[in-house]
Amino acid sequence: MMLDGTTAEVANRSALRINPAKTCQPIGAMYASLGIQGCMPHSHGSQGCCAYHRSHLTRHFKEPVMATTSSFTEGASVFGGMANLNQALKNIFTIYNPDIVAVHTTCLSEVIGDDIPSIVAKARESGAVPEGKIVIHANTPSFVGSHVTGFANMVSAMVNYLSESTGETKNQINVLPGYVEPADMRELKRLAAAVGVDIVMFPDTSGVLDGPLTGEYELFPRGGATVEQIKSSGDNIATLGLGHFASHIAAATLESKCNVPAAFLELPIGVTATDRFVDALRSYADVEVPEAVENERGRLVDLMSDLHQYFHGKRVAVSGDPDHVIALTQLLLELEMKPVYAITGSTGNQFEKRMHELLDGPVPEAKIKQNADLFELHQWMKNEPVDLLITNTYGKHIARTEDVPFVRFGFPILDRAAHRYYPTLGYAGAINLINQILNVILDRKDRDCPEAWYELVQ
Numbered sequence: 001m002m003l004d005g006t007t008a009e010v011a012n013r014s015a016l017r018i019n020p021a022k023t024c025q026p027i028g029a030m031y032a033s034l035g036i037q038g039c040m041p042h043s044h045g046s047q048g049c050c051a052y053h054r055s056h057l058t059r060h061f062k063e064p065v066m067a068t069t070s071s072f073t074e075g076a077s078v079f080g081g082m083a084n085l086n087q088a089l090k091n092i093f094t095i096y097n098p099d100i101v102a103v104h105t106t107c108l109s110e111v112i113g114d115d116i117p118s119i120v121a122k123a124r125e126s127g128a129v130p131e132g133k134i135v136i137h138a139n140t141p142s143f144v145g146s147h148v149t150g151f152a153n154m155v156s157a158m159v160n161y162l163s164e165s166t167g168e169t170k171n172q173i174n175v176l177p178g179y180v181e182p183a184d185m186r187e188l189k190r191l192a193a194a195v196g197v198d199i200v201m202f203p204d205t206s207g208v209l210d211g212p213l214t215g216e217y218e219l220f221p222r223g224g225a226t227v228e229q230i231k232s233s234g235d236n237i238a239t240l241g242l243g244h245f246a247s248h249i250a251a252a253t254l255e256s257k258c259n260v261p262a263a264f265l266e267l268p269i270g271v272t273a274t275d276r277f278v279d280a281l282r283s284y285a286d287v288e289v290p291e292a293v294e295n296e297r298g299r300l301v302d303l304m305s306d307l308h309q310y311f312h313g314k315r316v317a318v319s320g321d322p323d324h325v326i327a328l329t330q331l332l333l334e335l336e337m338k339p340v341y342a343i344t345g346s347t348g349n350q351f352e353k354r355m356h357e358l359l360d361g362p363v364p365e366a367k368i369k370q371n372a373d374l375f376e377l378h379q380w381m382k383n384e385p386v387d388l389l390i391t392n393t394y395g396k397h398i399a400r401t402e403d404v405p406f407v408r409f410g411f412p413i414l415d416r417a418a419h420r421y422y423p424t425l426g427y428a429g430a431i432n433l434i435n436q437i438l439n440v441i442l443d444r445k446d447r448d449c450p451e452a453w454y455e456l457v458q
């Protein structure tokens, strides 16, 4: 049966990925662009790429995702995409009137070698880009990298094109949130406000991809970081870049461009990583952490100690974006679970290096692999089963075939809806995540345990 997926026999593969644990660069670039207020993401390539990227984001966020395309046909493939992009910019500003257009490339336009800055400069000269309107761009070839690379490249483009230093320091901290849900971005803003720190966060998809139903469709919802906010990032006290793969390049770029000190953090998932985030806010802004935030943390720690017996020693397989897997692994270790398999489809040696730092001591038998796929993870699970699988929707075949409790986490989640409303970052996010993990573990226990362990008497 197709859903069975594979046999247990592991064969070494070097040139083939089956059920890859990543998707292509422009998806991440498109997602990042949606986090700028009044921005039209523009896909410089064929319509098929743009349609796939929009539909993947729409299926994940359950919101209409707008984006325009250069609509390459055979002509552009031979003569280059300059005419297409010029016409596209003219149409976009005439019909949709965005404040800013964020152009990303596709495999095809990268292979052709289109020089986007030159094309945009010519478009501006020809009047296709009106006075006062902004066009930024990121190169996002999909034959290298992943959606996380595309996201990182577009966030770096925001810094390269927009961040400015006027010489007057503002009492604000930049937060680059990483490839996370709108609810996570909302939670980071809430937590920073609770600590008493003004932040500028970009990109910020809260209010864009989790907006309320008002009865009126807005092409450009009022959420997102404004261009003015992103510009001001060059004057702020410091930048907290969350996630090595999604945010650190942009944080470093802002440091070298505008002399804003960068703190390179991991995603604040779990107690320790959230402590680091809160502590960085506290020390840069020179404030005391208020009691309300300490109490939030205390409730999380209480929950973890109350439920410890259900988590201890459970074997877990984790797959997803490298920043997610690194951060999630730390939470699992805090719960004294055993992340025995940890893979990502993205590449970058930092993943395996950091994962070995985390796991070599407490879980020396752990298998860690970058540039991996879910097919191989499935084969490992067939050989040595786990008690829990955590990954995106693409893990559901594995969970069903192996009859393993399953928590959906990361991107994309195509077959559930409310994930965009529940943060997994911060102390509150950890409570939500622990609740999800606990529920699937206890459901399994109720299903399989002897009657004496059923915890309820008839």
Ligand code: SF4
Residues within 6 Å of the ligand: 024, 025, 026, 048, 049, 052, 105, 106, 107, 108, 142, 143
């Ligand atoms: S991998 Fe390349 S060709 Fe395929 S959808 Fe992504 S950008 Fe388009």
